[in-house]
Amino acid sequence: MELLTVLLVVIPLICAPITAMIADRRVAWALTLMMCLALAVISAMVLNDVTTGKVIHYELGGWKPPWGIEYVIDSLNALIAVIVAFIALITVIYGRKSAEQEIHDSQIHLFYAAFQLVILGLMGMALTGDIFNLFVFLEISSLASYALIAMGHKRQALVASFNYLIAGTLGATFFLLGIGFLYAASGTLNMADLAARFDDFASMKLVITALLFILIGLALKAAAFPLHSWLPEAYTQAPTMVTVLLASTSTKVAVYVLIRMLYQVFPQAYWEEMLLPGFLMLSGCLGMLYGSYKALCQVSIKRLLAYSSVAQLGYMIVGIGLNNEAGLTAAIVHMFNHAVTKAALFMAAGMVLMRLHTTSLDKLRGAGKTMPWTTGAFALAGLSLIGVPGTAGFISKWYLVQGALAQGNYLVAGSILGASILAIMYVWKIIETLYFDGSDKLHVHKVGSGKQIVADLPVATACCYLMVFACFYFGLYTSIPLEAAQTAVQAMMGNGGAQ
Amino acid sequence: MTPSTLLLATMLVPLAGALLIPMFSARPNIRDAVSVITATVLFVIVCALYQQADSPASLVLAEPLSGLQIAFSVNYFGVLFALIASSLWIVTTLYAIGYMRAHHERNQTRFYTLFAIAIACVMAIAFAENLLTLFLFYEILTVGTYPLVAHAGTSEARAGARKYLLILMGSSIAFFLPAIIIVYLQAGTLSFSEAGVMAGNMESIYIAPLMLLFLLGISKAGIMPLHRWLPSAMVAPTPVSALLHAVAVVKAGVFTLLKVVLFIMGPDVIAQAINSQYLLLLPMATIILASLVAMTRDNLKERLAYSTISQLSYIVLGALMVNQAALVGATLHIAMHAFAKITLFFAAGAILVATHKTRVSELNGLAKSMPVTFMCFAIGAMSIIGIPFFGGMWSKWYLVSGAAAFEGATWLGWALSITLMLSTLLNIWYLLTIPVNAWFKTAPANEPASGEAPLPCLIAMIIPCVICIYLFFQPDIFLQLAHTIVGGDNT
Numbered sequence: 001m002e003l004l005t006v007l008l009v010v011i012p013l014i015c016a017p018i019t020a021m022i023a024d025r026r027v028a029w030a031l032t033l034m035m036c037l038a039l040a041v042i043s044a045m046v047l048n049d050v051t052t053g054k055v056i057h058y059e060l061g062g063w064k065p066p067w068g069i070e071y072v073i074d075s076l077n078a079l080i081a082v083i084v085a086f087i088a089l090i091t092v093i094y095g096r097k098s099a100e101q102e103i104h105d106s107q108i109h110l111f112y113a114a115f116q117l118v119i120l121g122l123m124g125m126a127l128t129g130d131i132f133n134l135f136v137f138l139e140i141s142s143l144a145s146y147a148l149i150a151m152g153h154k155r156q157a158l159v160a161s162f163n164y165l166i167a168g169t170l171g172a173t174f175f176l177l178g179i180g181f182l183y184a185a186s187g188t189l190n191m192a193d194l195a196a197r198f199d200d201f202a203s204m205k206l207v208i209t210a211l212l213f214i215l216i217g218l219a220l221k222a223a224a225f226p227l228h229s230w231l232p233e234a235y236t237q238a239p240t241m242v243t244v245l246l247a248s249t250s251t252k253v254a255v256y257v258l259i260r261m262l263y264q265v266f267p268q269a270y271w272e273e274m275l276l277p278g279f280l281m282l283s284g285c286l287g288m289l290y291g292s293y294k295a296l297c298q299v300s301i302k303r304l305l306a307y308s309s310v311a312q313l314g315y316m317i318v319g320i321g322l323n324n325e326a327g328l329t330a331a332i333v334h335m336f337n338h339a340v341t342k343a344a345l346f347m348a349a350g351m352v353l354m355r356l357h358t359t360s361l362d363k364l365r366g367a368g369k370t371m372p373w374t375t376g377a378f379a380l381a382g383l384s385l386i387g388v389p390g391t392a393g394f395i396s397k398w399y400l401v402q403g404a405l406a407q408g409n410y411l412v413a414g415s416i417l418g419a420s421i422l423a424i425m426y427v428w429k430i431i432e433t434l435y436f437d438g439s440d441k442l443h444v445h446k447v448g449s450g451k452q453i454v455a456d457l458p459v460a461t462a463c464c465y466l467m468v469f470a471c472f473y474f475g476l477y478t479s480i481p482l483e484a485a486q487t488a489v490q491a492m493m494g495n496g497g498a499q
Numbered sequence: 500m501t502p503s504t505l506l507l508a509t510m511l512v513p514l515a516g517a518l519l520i521p522m523f524s525a526r527p528n529i530r531d532a533v534s535v536i537t538a539t540v541l542f543v544i545v546c547a548l549y550q551q552a553d554s555p556a557s558l559v560l561a562e563p564l565s566g567l568q569i570a571f572s573v574n575y576f577g578v579l580f581a582l583i584a585s586s587l588w589i590v591t592t593l594y595a596i597g598y599m600r601a602h603h604e605r606n607q608t609r610f611y612t613l614f615a616i617a618i619a620c621v622m623a624i625a626f627a628e629n630l631l632t633l634f635l636f637y638e639i640l641t642v643g644t645y646p647l648v649a650h651a652g653t654s655e656a657r658a659g660a661r662k663y664l665l666i667l668m669g670s671s672i673a674f675f676l677p678a679i680i681i682v683y684l685q686a687g688t689l690s691f692s693e694a695g696v697m698a699g700n701m702e703s704i705y706i707a708p709l710m711l712l713f714l715l716g717i718s719k720a721g722i723m724p725l726h727r728w729l730p731s732a733m734v735a736p737t738p739v740s741a742l743l744h745a746v747a748v749v750k751a752g753v754f755t756l757l758k759v760v761l762f763i764m765g766p767d768v769i770a771q772a773i774n775s776q777y778l779l780l781l782p783m784a785t786i787i788l789a790s791l792v793a794m795t796r797d798n799l800k801e802r803l804a805y806s807t808i809s810q811l812s813y814i815v816l817g818a819l820m821v822n823q824a825a826l827v828g829a830t831l832h833i834a835m836h837a838f839a840k841i842t843l844f845f846a847a848g849a850i851l852v853a854t855h856k857t858r859v860s861e862l863n864g865l866a867k868s869m870p871v872t873f874m875c876f877a878i879g880a881m882s883i884i885g886i887p888f889f890g891g892m893w894s895k896w897y898l899v900s901g902a903a904a905f906e907g908a909t910w911l912g913w914a915l916s917i918t919l920m921l922s923t924l925l926n927i928w929y930l931l932t933i934p935v936n937a938w939f940k941t942a943p944a945n946e947p948a949s950g951e952a953p954l955p956c957l958i959a960m961i962i963p964c965v966i967c968i969y970l971f972f973q974p975d976i977f978l979q980l981a982h983t984i985v986g987g988d989n990t
Contacts, residue, residue, distance in 0.1 A: 387672070389634055390569075390638075395563060397676075402684060417673045417676065417677065421665075421669045421672060421673060428665075436657050482564075
C-alpha cells in the first residue's frame, strides 16, 4: 500500500512527458485515459484502506523525515485524491469530442500533457507531508492550468489566463514567503515535525507573519472572497474539459491545504483565539452572498456557474471558520459534493456549448425542447446545487447549518439560508429560460438539426448523467464522503494538531 | 398483504402510473383509463391499510445521515390524509378527463404524469416516519407541481409559477430547515412520537419562537404573510387547483403542521409554554384578512383561493389551541374542507368549460342553464360555512368548543370565539352570494344560453357533494380517526 500511494504522483509524472511527445490525438487521449483509470483505482484502494483511521507514511527515497520528504495519507487527503482522480477520469471520457472541437490538432497532445500535469500537481499537493514540496506541486498545477486556460478558443482566454497568472503567481509568492518565514523560525519543512515542535517557536512574531502569508496565498488559490476575481473569467474562457476539471478539483485542493495548514501545521489553539475564525466566517458569508448575487446577474451560463463556485467556496470557508466538528465536516463533505454537482453542471454547459456554440442565456430560449437530455441534467444537478433534500448538496448544507446553530451563530446560519434562496433564483433563471421561454432559433448560428447533433454525443451525455446520478446517490447513501470526513475531523479535532 | 407491503404499494402504485401514462401518450383513451385505474387501485390499497392502521409496520429506504433515516411507517393520521387524497384523486381524474378534453388543453400526458407523481409524494408525506423524510417529500412535491402551475406556458403562468416556487421553497429553506435542525440539535431525534420529542429538551421560553419558525417555514399551510403563492397558483388548469391547491398541497402543509404540533413539539409542551398562545394571532389574522380579501376578488378561482387560505388557518388555529376538542376539530377540518372545497373548484371549472366565464360578476342568472353546477356549488359553500346537514358543521363544532375550552388569556379566548363567528359571517357573504345571485338575479338580455359541463365533470362534481351530506349523518370514519390521532395525550 505504501508503494501504491507514491504511484499516484509518479504515474502522471511519467505519463505527461510521453504524452507531450506523441503527436497523435487518439493515442494521447488513450494514454490520459489509462493514467486516470490507474489513478482512480489506486486512490479508491487507498481511501478504502485509510477510512479506518489508519495513516499511511511513505518516505521518498528512503530518507527519514523530517530531513527527507514524506508522503502522509490519512482519510482527508485520500478523499481529495479520490475526488481528483475520479473527476479527472470522467472528464477525460466526457471531453474527447469537446477537446477535438476546441483545441487545434497540432496542440492536442500538449493539451493532454498539460492536463496530466494539472492532475499531477493536484495529487502531489494532496498527498505530500512537506510544505516546500507542496509549494512545488502547487506551482506545477498552476503553471499547467495557465497554459490550459490560454488554449480556450476565444481570444479573451488569453486575457483570462494572464489575469489568473498574475493572481496565481501573487498567491504562490505569498505562500512561498510564508513557508520561508516558517522555515526560518523552525528550521523544518515537515508538517508533522512543525506541528510537534510548534510550542518551541510559537512565541516568535515571525510565525504569525508566516501564518498570514500562507493564508493569503492559499486564499488567492482557493478564490476565497474577496480574492476571487480571477476565477469567473478563467472558468468562462477555458476549454470545457479544463473548466470541468478545475471547477471541481483545483479550488477544492487549495481549500484542503488550508484545512491542513490550520489544523495540522499551526495548532488549532494557536489561531482560534485570534480574529481568524471570525474573519474566515466573514469572508465565507460575504463570498456566499456576493457570489450568489453575481451569479443571478449573469447571462452566460458558464460565468453564472463560475460565480456560483465562488459562492460555494464560501460555504467551505465558513465551515472552516466555524471551527467545530459539524462545520469542518460540512466543509470537507461539501468539497466532495460540490465537486460532483459542479462537474455535472459544467458538463451540461459544455454540451450546450458544443452543440449551439454559445452559453449565453438570451440565445438559448426554449432550448429545452431541442436538447431535452442536456437541459434535464441542468435541472437535476441544479437541485443539488440549491441543496434540496435527497441530493448531495443537502447533506453538506445540513451539517453547515447545524454547525452554525450549535455555535449560536445565527448570522452565519441566516447567510447560508439566504444564499440558498439566491441559489434557487439563479438555478431557476436557467431552467425557466431553457424550458418555458418561447424558442427563437434565429439567434443561434451554426446549428444543424438539434436532434442529430445530440446523437453524436452519447458518451458525453452518459458521463454527465453519471455525475447527475452521483448527485442523488450521495444525497441518500452518504457513507463514502461522510465516513472519510468524520474520521479526518476526529483526527484533527481530537488531538489538537499532532498527526 | 402485510402492512409494510401495502405501505410500499401506496407510493409505488402512483409512480407506476406515472411510468405507464407517458407510454400511451398517443392514445388518450387508454392513457386516461390508466389514470383512473391507478387511482382506484391506490384507493383500495389505502382502504386495506385503514383496516390495519394500528400495525407498527415500517419501511427504511436509506440512512443518509447517521441516525436519520428516510423511513415510512403506518400511522392513523397518515391513513386519514391518504384516504382523503386517494379518494379525491379518483374523482379528480374523472373530472380532468372531461375538463381537459373540453378545454383542449395541450400537453395532457405531462399533466397526468406529474399528477401521479404529486400523489406519490403526498403518500410519502402521509406515511413519513420522521421529519426529515417529510421534509424531503415536501420539497419534491413543490418541485413536482411547479410544471403543473406553469402548464399554460404563458407569461402570466410563468410569473405565477415563479412566485409559487420561490415562496414555497424559499420559506422552507429559510425557516423550516433551521427549525428541523434546531429540533435535531435539542432533542437528538426527528422521529414522530407520542406526545412529542421536545418535552424536557428545550427551555419553555424558546418553544414559541421555534413554533413560529415552523409556522413560517411550512408555507404550504398558507399562513399570512407567506400566502401569496396560492392565488398565484390559480393560473393552473382547474383540476390542478382542485386537487393540489385545495387538497393535496395545502393539506400537506397543514398535515405537516399538525404532525409537528402533535408528534414533534407535543401539545403539552406548547400549552405550557407561556408565550405560545400569542402565536394564535397569526392564524386569526389570516382567517379574517383572507376572508376580507376574498370579498374583493372578482375572479372566481382567486376568491376560492383566498377562501382556502382562510379555511387552512382554521386548521392551524385548531392545532395551536392545543386542547382535545380543538385538535379533533383541526384534524376533522382537513377532511371536511377537502370534500367541500373540491366541489367548489369543480363547479368553477365547469363554469369555465361551459361558458368561458371566470368572473363572479358575470354569473348572474347563470343557474338557469347550469342548475346542477350551482346546486353543487351551494352545497359545497354551505358545508364550508358549517351549516347543519353538511359535513363541515362537525369540524366547526369541535373548533368552536375548542375555543370555548381555551385555557390561555381570557381576552384571547374571546378573540378566538369572535374570530370564528365573524369569519362564518364573512364566509356566508362571499361564498353564498355566488349561487344566490346565479339563481335569483336575471341574466343579461343578450346572453346565449349554454348547457351544463361535460358529463364526467358533472359526475365528478356530484360525488364529493354527496359525501359532504353523507359526512353530516355519518362522520364516524373521520371522527374516530381524529379521536384516535389526538387521543394519545390527555390535554
